[in-house]
Amino acid sequence: MKICFPTETLQGMDSMVYGHFGSAPGFVIVDTGTGSVEEIANGDLHHAHGMCQPFKALGGRRVDAIVVGGIGMGALMKLRADGIVVFRAVEGTVGENVELLNNRSLPQFQPEHTCAGHSGGGCAH
Structure with missing residues (x-):
């Protein structure tokens, strides 16, 4: 399974989610089948809120799941429509979240937990 983690810095499994x-x-992509780790810059970093293009952000890379602390409704719906499962991360490193995901301890992201913007504090995370 290829799992994508949005990160502040690119430090492999030690990157903070x-x-x-x-x-x-940036993003760290972990392939749990092979153990490989890939790091990429966000290809859609400068977009208006609500206009995120997840597949542009990932530079066209295919992933099976995303583990993130927060996400907007539009991005969540686009990812789900493409069969990508989005999990809600806990604060910590990519490695710690991989372990939690392997133990089935991370919940799937639900629409009611998406970010509705920051001007009014609309994030539920």
Whole structure:
């Protein structure tokens, strides 16, 4: 399974999981089958809120799941429509969240927990 983690910095499994998908500076992609780790810059970093293009952000890379602290409704719906499962991260590193995901301890992201914008504090994370 290829799992994508939005991150503040690119430090492999030691990267801290970022609080938002669309505004994350980079992504760490972990292949749990092979153990490989890939780091990429966010290809859609500068977009208006609600206009995130998840597949542009990932540079066209295919993933099976995303683990993130926060995500907007539009991005969540686009990812789900493409068969990508989105899990709600806990604060910590990519490695810690991989372990929690392997233990089935991370919940799937639900629409009622999506970010509705920051001007009015609309995030539920």
